[in-house]
Amino acid sequence: MSRARPRNGGRLAVVGLGPGGVGWRTAAASALLAEATDLVGYSAYLAMVDAQVAGQVRHPSDNREEERRAAQALDLAAEGRSVALVSSGDPGVFAMAAAVMEQLDRPDRPAAWESVEVVVSPGVSAAQAAAALSGAPLGHDFATISLSDNLKPWSVIESRLAAAAAADFVLALYNPASRHRSSQLERALALIGAYRDPATPVVVARDVGRPGETVRVVPLGEVDPAMVDMRTVLIVGSSQTRTVALPGRARLGVYTPRRYPEVSAGA
Amino acid sequence: MSRARPRNGGRLAVVGLGPGGVGWRTAAASALLAEATDLVGYSAYLAMVDAQVAGQVRHPSDNREEERRAAQALDLAAEGRSVALVSSGDPGVFAMAAAVMEQLDRPDRPAAWESVEVVVSPGVSAAQAAAALSGAPLGHDFATISLSDNLKPWSVIESRLAAAAAADFVLALYNPASRHRSSQLERALALIGAYRDPATPVVVARDVGRPGETVRVVPLGEVDPAMVDMRTVLIVGSSQTRTVALPGRARLGVYTPRRYPEVSAGA
Secondary structure (H helix, E strand, O other), rough: OOOOOOOOEEEEEEEEEEEOHHHHHHHHHHHHHHHOOOEEHHHHOOOOOOOOOOEEEEEEEEEOOEEEEHHHHHHHHHHOEEOOOOOOOOOOOOOOHHHHHHHHHHOOHHHHHHOOOEEEEOOOHHHHHEEEEEEEEEOOOEEEEEEEOOOOOHHHHHHHHHHHHHOOEEEEEEEEEEEEEEEHHHHHHHHHHHHOOOOOOOEEEEOOOOOOEEEEEHHHHOOOOHHOOOEEEEEEOOOEEEOOOOOOEEEEEOOOOOOOOOOOOOO | OOOOHHHHOOEEEEEEEEOOHHHOOOOHHHHHHHHHHEEEEEEEHHOOOOOOOOOOEHHHHHHOOHHHHHHHHHHHHHOOEEEEEEOOOOOOOOOOOHHHHHHHHHHOOOOHHHHHHEEEEOOOHHOOOHHHEEEOOOOOOOEEEEEOOOOOHHHHHHHHHHHHHHOEEEEOOOOOOOEOOOHHHHHHHHHHHHHHHHHHOOEEEOOOOOOEEEEEEEHHOOOOOHHOOEEEEEOOOOOOOOOOOOOOOOOOOEEEOOOOOOOOOOO
């Protein structure tokens, strides 16, 4: 959001780190992190903020405490602090920006929060980094879907997967698995497989932009859920997505052409 | 893509500038621009690269020459130059990365290109910036669709819009209009309106991150195609997308909650 007039209160910046290290981080995000008096976030994301600023206070928390973390960040800002609430990737995509908006939409929103300037600093999201590392699989229309059923019914996930697969969207799949669930990905792949050829290229990318990064290109019919964990993002091609030999590389590139032929989608 | 072994040839970096100025540009993109011996791109995008590097050659071109531009960039790199092919936003999203992959997939690909190292540097895309400026409308599943029928049949666009609207995706709409077409947006809005309440919040964002940036939040039933041109991106909310009064701001925020209720999607 554009800067508002100066306030008595502090500032809450919801900051996207991008997919890993500083290379894929925006200049605005780095500046907001450097200016902050307080960093709030999931401990694994705070660990991705290398630069230590003198006097800056870090408030690490558990991954599952999004509501409390958002409220804590607003409370600190209401005390006049300059707070950076840190997300991996883009805070606007399955991340903390919505959690902050939910807090601001509470009927019992604390009066102290009225003095806080809220800004959201966007970032490169994991699927975009996976796409860049593999070629251009998101070069045409695509649907971005979280497979986590923590906060939405599985029936909604299934209906969205089927609709997007039938309409021949490329699919970017976030949160494909966790320690607590693995069957969802199997069911999702089976559902998509009803609409797509088993040879459809799938990008399986783990820890993009981080140490140990892996990017694999696997035919849809050979994707093994054992390849996938909570740190993985998948991009499932459309009927048009192709592989291409890239100069001097062993791994195939993947791209979705800009042109779409004159046939009915998903046929 | 990860760095390959050194070659005799040069490098082609397909670089995303992000949505405007340097604030939302990644550190990697800025480094690739600074290292390049040659910048290739649509003249309006090259104009967004402020920093002048001594000896760097600029090759501006028309907006409609994507194939020629991609081939020219590969030719320059094959001569041993370090080329940055510049895109606005994310080169992987409706932009130049796919055009480069298409050239590399040509059956008559020139042998000279085999020596070129190709890298794609991702960026924040326009819809992500529009989302950050308005709150968190992309906080839940969303579909990203280009309304341009230059390269795909309008029937495919309509079937995708209908599928995504019926499955209650948030919709990020790129290329909603151009000098040569305006009726597509009217038809798209009418189609979406068959599935969504007229009060559904729509973010209408123009020139995000650039001088003269405007961001409006408009009910779906009141979106006027006259608000929209080729420099506009639209985000149409789902049934769950809400507006929220933000501290100290006149304009409403917009967000899509992380939770989805136990009802059938699109009902």
